[in-house]
Structures are given as C-alpha cells and as structure tokens.
Amino acid sequence: xxxxxxxxxxxxxxxxxxxxxxxxxxxxxxxxxxxxxxxxxxxxxxxxxxxxxxxxxxxxxxxxxxxxxxxxxxxxxxxxxxxxxxxxxxxxxxxxxxxxxxxxxxxxxxxxxxxxxxxxxxxxxxxxxxxxxxxxxxxxxxxxxxxxxxxxxxxxxxxxxxxxxxxxxxxxxxxxxxxxxxxxxxxxxxxxxxxxxxxxxxxxxxxxxxxxxxxxxxxxxxxxxxxxxxxxxxxxxxxxxxxxxxxxxxxxxxxxxxxxxxxxxxxxxxxxxxxxxxxxxxxxxxxxxxxxxxxxxxxxxxxxxxxxxxxxxxxxxxxxxxxxxxxxxxxxxxxxxxxxxxxxxxxxxxxxxxxxxxxxxxxxxxxxxxxxxxxxxxxxxxxxxxxxxxxxxxxxxxxxxxxxxxxxxxxxxx
Amino acid sequence: xxxxxxxxxxxxxxxxxxxxxxxxxxxxxxxxxxxxxxxxxxxxxxxxxxxxxxxxxxxxxxxxxxxxxxxxxxxxxxxxxxxxxxxxxxxxxxxxxxxxxxxxxxxxx
Numbered sequence: 230x231x232x233x234x235x236x237x238x239x240x241x242x243x244x245x246x247x248x249x250x251x252x253x254x255x256x257x258x259x260x261x262x263x264x265x266x267x268x269x270x271x272x273x274x275x276x277x278x279x280x281x282x283x284x285x286x287x288x289x290x291x292x293x294x295x296x297x298x299x300x301x302x303x304x305x306x307x308x309x310x311x312x313x314x315x316x317x318x319x320x321x322x323x324x325x326x327x328x329x330x331x332x333x334x335x336x337x338x339x340x341x342x343x344x345x346x347x348x349x350x351x352x353x354x355x356x357x358x359x360x361x362x363x364x365x366x367x368x369x370x371x372x373x374x375x376x377x378x379x380x381x382x383x384x385x386x387x388x389x390x391x392x393x394x395x396x397x398x399x400x401x402x403x404x405x406x407x408x409x410x411x412x413x414x415x416x417x418x419x420x421x422x423x424x425x426x427x428x429x430x431x432x433x434x435x436x437x438x439x440x441x442x443x444x445x446x447x448x449x450x451x452x453x454x455x456x457x458x459x460x461x462x463x464x465x466x467x468x469x470x471x472x473x474x475x476x477x478x479x480x481x482x483x484x485x486x487x488x489x490x491x492x493x494x495x496x497x498x499x500x501x502x503x504x505x506x507x508x509x510x511x512x513x514x515x516x517x518x519x520x521x522x523x524x525x526x527x528x529x530x531x532x533x534x535x536x537x538x539x540x541x542x543x544x545x546x547x548x549x550x551x552x553x554x555x556x557x558x559x560x561x562x563x564x565x566x567x568x569x570x571x572x573x574x575x576x577x578x579x580x581x582x583x584x585x586x587x588x589x590x591x592x593x594x595x596x597x598x599x600x601x602x603x604x605x606x607x608x609x610x611x612x613x614x615x616x617x618x619x620x621x622x623x624x625x626x627x628x629x630x631x632x633x634x635x636x637x638x639x640x641x642x643x
Numbered sequence: 644x645x646x647x648x649x650x651x652x653x654x655x656x657x658x659x660x661x662x663x664x665x666x667x668x669x670x671x672x673x674x675x676x677x678x679x680x681x682x683x684x685x686x687x688x689x690x691x692x693x694x695x696x697x698x699x700x701x702x703x704x705x706x707x708x709x710x711x712x713x714x715x716x717x718x719x720x721x722x723x724x725x726x727x728x729x730x731x732x733x734x735x736x737x738x739x740x741x742x743x744x745x746x747x748x749x750x751x752x
Contacts, residue, residue: 470690481686483665484715529645529663530715532692537644539659572686628682 230425232337252417253297253424258431258456262290264611265449265458267436267472269293271302271412271597272589273464274419274430275604276611278336281426283605284612289428290458291420292451294435294468298416301466304534304566305597306489306523308502308513310347310407312374314363315633317621318575319370324618325602329410332601338418340410341516345500347407348377348385350551352396352507360402374404386501393550396507409502409513415600439475439586446476446585461586462611467532467567469590478582480590481572481627487526487594488536488565490544492558494518508547512555520555522548526568526594536565568593573626575633578607578619587611588624647713650723652705664698667710668729668749692716694739694746696731699723712739 231237231250241248264280266273269291280286293299309329311322328335329342351357360376367374379391382401391398420430431453438450439461448457463472467484494517504511509525524544527537541563549556571577571591576599578589589607592599606618621633645658654660665688672684689695695715700708710728712721712735721742722735731751739746746752 468692471692479683479687480690481682481688483688483690484692529658529697530690530695531718532716533718537658539644627686628678 230421252421253430256429256431258290258429258434258451258453261457262429263288263458264460264462265289265456266291266462266464267449268463268465269297269416269420269430269432270300270464270466271298271416271419271600272466272592272603272607273462274416274423275600276462276464276589276607277423277428278419279604279608280612281423281428283608286612287426287428289423290456291423291428291430292434292436292449292456293430293432296432297420297430298413301566301568301596302416303413304489304564305412306511306513306521307409307412307597308347308407308511309342309410309598310404311372311598312347312349312363312367312402312404312407313635314366315575315635316370317633318635319367319372321602321606321618321622322599323370323372323602324605325599326406328601328605332415332418336418336422338414338421340414340418342408342410344406344408345502346385346403346405347502347504348382349402349504349506350382350398351400351402352398352505354399356507357399360400363402372404373406374402377401377403386499386503388498388552388554389503390551390553395550398551407502412597419604436472436475439472439583441477441583444584446583459585460611462589462607463586464589464607466590466592466596467569469569469588473588476581476583476586480577480588482569482577482591483530484532484567484569485526485529486531486533486536486565487568488540488563489521489523490541490563491515491519491521491561492555493561495520495558498554503551505547505551508550510544510547510551512548512552519561520558526570532567534565534567536563573632574635576603576622577624578603578610578622579624580610580614581624645718645720647699647711647720648723649701649704649707650709650725651707652701654701654704656701656704660701660703662700662702664700664708667696667698689749691748694721694743694748696748698726714743
C-alpha cells in the first residue's frame with residue numbers, strides 16, 4: 230500500500246491522478262479465519278486493526294451486511310470527549326480520546342481530529358453540583374476537565390445566550406482536549422490499514438446463522454456461504470440482539486432510534502462543541518459550516534433508522550433558546566440511527582456464554598467517541614481473554630449488581 | 644408520527660400524547676427467586692426486529708396504561724388491548740398471524 234503524503238499529492242497532480250490505489254481490497258471470503266468480526270463499523274474495524282497491530286493476528290475477516298461505516302459510524306454527531314464520572318468509563322473513553330490525538334499519523338489517514346474543546350452547560354443548580362463532582366472525579370482519573378463560570382462560557386462561545394427564557398447558563402464542564410473528528414474517515418482509515426495488513430473486509434455479506442459445536446463457536450453462515458473461525462467478535466450495535474439470538478444468548482439491551490440533523494452551511498461562528506443536557510440538545514459546527522445538531526432518543530423500540538419529527542422540534546426549540554442566532558437557519562438533512570441501550574447506559578465488552586464468541590455492544594448514544602479505545606480493549610479481550618480496559622464491562626455485571634451507572638453522569642440526553 | 648388508539652377512551656393518540664412503557668407481559672420475580680430469574684426480570688428484554696408487544700400509557704389523555712402490538716421495523720400498529728391481561732388476546736394474534744406469517748415473540752407464534 231502506497232502511503233499518503235504531501236509528496237504523493239504532488240506526484241499525482243503531475244500525472245492526472247492516475248496513480249491512486251483503491252483504499253481497501255474487495256476480496257471473496259476464504260474458508261477459514263483465526264478471527265471473524267461481524268460488523269464493519271468503527272468499533273469492528275478498530276477491533277480488527279488492533280488485533281493485527283498489537284497482537285499480530287492478521288488472518289481476520291470483517292463481515293458487513295451493508296456497506297462499511299454505513300451504520301451509526303456514519304450517522305453520529307462526531308463528538309469526542311471523556312468527561313465521565315465512573316472510573317471504568319473514564320478509563321476507556323480517555324484511552325479512546327488519547328488514541329484519537331495521533332490516529333491520523335498512526336493510520337496514515339487524515340481523520341481530521343479537531344480537539345476544539347467540549348462544553349457541557351450547567352443550566353440548573355443540580356447540574357452545577359453534578360458537573361463539579363465530575364470535574365473532581367476527572368482530576369483523580371487523569372482526565373483534564375474543569376468547571377468554568379458563565380463569563381468563560383461566553384468567551385469560549387460568543388453566540389450563546391446566557392440568560393435564556395427557561396434555563397440560564399450557570400456554568401459548564403469544559404474539556405479542552407475534547408472535540409470532533411471526521412466520522413467516515415475513522416472507518417475508512419481503519420479499513421485501509423486493516424486491508425493493508427492482509428485482513429479481508431467483506432461487504433454486503435449478511436450473517437444468517439452462527440454455527441457452534443460442543444458449546445464452542447465454529448463459524449458463521451452468511452449470504453456468501455459458510456465461513457469457519459476460531460474466534461468470533463460480534464460488533465453490530467443496534468442489531469446486537471438479532472446476532473445474540475443466533476448465538477443462543479440474551480442481552481440486556483433494547484434498540485431505539487436516535488436522530489440528528491444539520492443546518493445549511495454558514496460562515497464559521499462556533500469553534501467549540503456545546504451540549505445542553507437539561508433542555509436536550511447539542512451542537513457543533515462542521516468544517517463545511519453546517520451546524521450539526523443532536524437531541525434525545527425516541528422512547529420506544531425502533532429499527533427504522535429514522536426518527537420522529539416532534540423530537541426534532543423539541544431539540545431545535547431548546548437550542549434556539551440557547552443560540553437565538555440559529556432561529557432562521559434552514560434544516561438541510563435529518564437522519565436516524567439505531568442505538569443499543571443497556572440498563573445502566575454503559576457498554577458491554579464481554580465474553581459470552583458461547584465459548585470463543587465475544588460481544589461489543591451497548592454503546593447507546595455515545596459510541597463514536599469510544600471507537601479507538603473500544604477496539605483496543607476488544608482486541609486484547611479476543612486475543613488474550615482478558616483486558617483491563619474491558620474487565621468491568623462484562624455481561625455478568627447485571628447479574629452481580631456491579632453497574633457502571635452513567636445514565637446521569639454521561640449527562641447526554643437519554 | 645406513530646398513532647396508537649387507546650383502548651379505554653378510544654382516542655387515536657399521536658405519540659406525543661403517549662409514553663412508552665417497555666416490554667409487555669413480564670413475569671415478575673421477587674427477591675426469593677434465582678439470580679438468573681431475577682436478572683432476566685430486571686434487565687433482559689425482548690428486542691425483536693418485527694412484532695413486539697409493549698405497554699403504553701395515554702399520559703396526556705385519559706392517563707390509562709394499556710397494551711399495544713406493534714412492528715418495530717415498520718412502526719405498523721396491529722392493535723391495542725387493555726392492561727388487565729397476562730397475554731395478548733386472540734383477535735390481535737389472528738391479525739398479526741395474517742399480516743406477519745411465521746412471527747415469533749417469546750413462546751407466542
């Protein structure tokens with residue numbers, strides 16, 4: 230694989246761009262792999278990448294029903310932060326955030342990580358107390374955050390209206406090294422690096438059954454035939470329940486729709502990410518100039534990958550109070566993704582009752598930010614059977630009452 | 644927008660008038676049950692891509708809890724029925740069997 234570089238751009242400019250290679254191969258599946266990963270989203274591809282990079286396991290296939298990065302990886306609002314309350318969450322999200330810092334160099338693919346800073350507004354007394362507590366927890370966890378007052382909020386984000394009609398801005402939890410990245414590029418960059426290591430990324434290949442023998446996974450049946458494997462990783466977000474049923478176990482997960490929208494592009498007006506969790510809305514500006522807006526999840530099980538209009542109305546109404554200048558903007562696009570919600574709003578990275586089968590799911594409304602850390606931990610779990618990053622996120626925690634309760638700490642609109 | 648008819652007051656309610664209450668017909672297990680049963684009752688949920696039975700509350704209306712049979716993949720509502728039952732009534736099941744041959748939800752098919 231030829232490396233991308235400034236020199237390569239110049240070279241190709243001189244020969245009419247005829248020398249660019251395909252970023253990844255399009256192979257037919259082999260009969261047998263050491264590891265099969267189901268799901269070529271960010272988490273699945275990152276898992277495959279770190280299996281190869283950290284453990285030298287490259288006889289790997291990543292199988293995808295649709296197209297690469299076409300699920301929630303391509304549907305999120307691209308926010309990266311690690312200001313969580315509980316230690317296990319802070320550890321895995323901060324691992325991910327720190328890997329994002331050098332991901333472009335690591336993958337030789339520009340993922341456009343922009344550590345522009347993430348601010349979570351405190352708009353009630355309760356939120357002030359909550360975020361102060363999180364800031365203290367973060368300093369113990371080695372995550373750089375601080376609680377800032379309204380004047381600093383206005384300085385960092387001049388378009389905010391501090392004295393909104395319902396909820397004035399009383400302060401914010403500020404993570405200066407949080408930010409955004411180009412979500413598609415994260416999937417593409419990992420895919421290119423995986424393909425370069427000799428892994429097979431097989432798209433438009435749906436898994437229809439999981440075959441087992443004597444309590445151990447043997448392989449999968451797909452629309453492109455049977456494929457055997459030594460170990461299987463299920464990394465399919467919203468459809469985890471469907472795959473778990475094939476493997477013969479149940480998950481504490483319900484799938485709901487989460488939606489987002491972007492406005493028409495406007496000139497740069499906001500260079501931080503702002504989350505307003507009391508009123509259910511968050512916003513950042515993309516490099517194209519669109520205001521990227523997210524809100525709450527729908528309150529019922531849903532696989533339709535579209536949301537309901539009244540949620541958009543609720544989100545936009547809330548954001549207009551906080552950012553009056555966006556009131557005349559037109560909505561450009563609106564879409565939904567299926568998120569897998571667990572009871573404690575924390576993910577599951579775990580062995581399963583089926584020997585040799587591992588699952589990575591339950592990221593709910595916040596998976597994109599975790600992609601590198603999730604892949605790092607999941608790869609270690611698959612390769613060695615244990616990872617300190619994922620140890621607390623086992624399926625057993627529900628049975629044993631060891632929840633990682635982030636439904637409040639995460640502060641996002643659940 | 645999802646429209647579900649409340650079986651009590653008969654209003655065809657839009658989803659803003661309603662509140663979802665999760666999976667229907669849960670069998671409750673108390674503190675004396677086994678860990679597996681208790682975990683299952685508290686956390687494990689049916690999460691079908693297709694026919695689902697749910698509890699809903701007509702919260703901005705008559706306030707009553709009721710049951711609905713709905714497809715999670717198309718949002719089609721097959722029917723609603725009252726809360727005081729531990730299983731879906733036959734007429735609702737017949738409607739679903741006609742529209743979704745071969746459907747399965749727990750032990751119901």
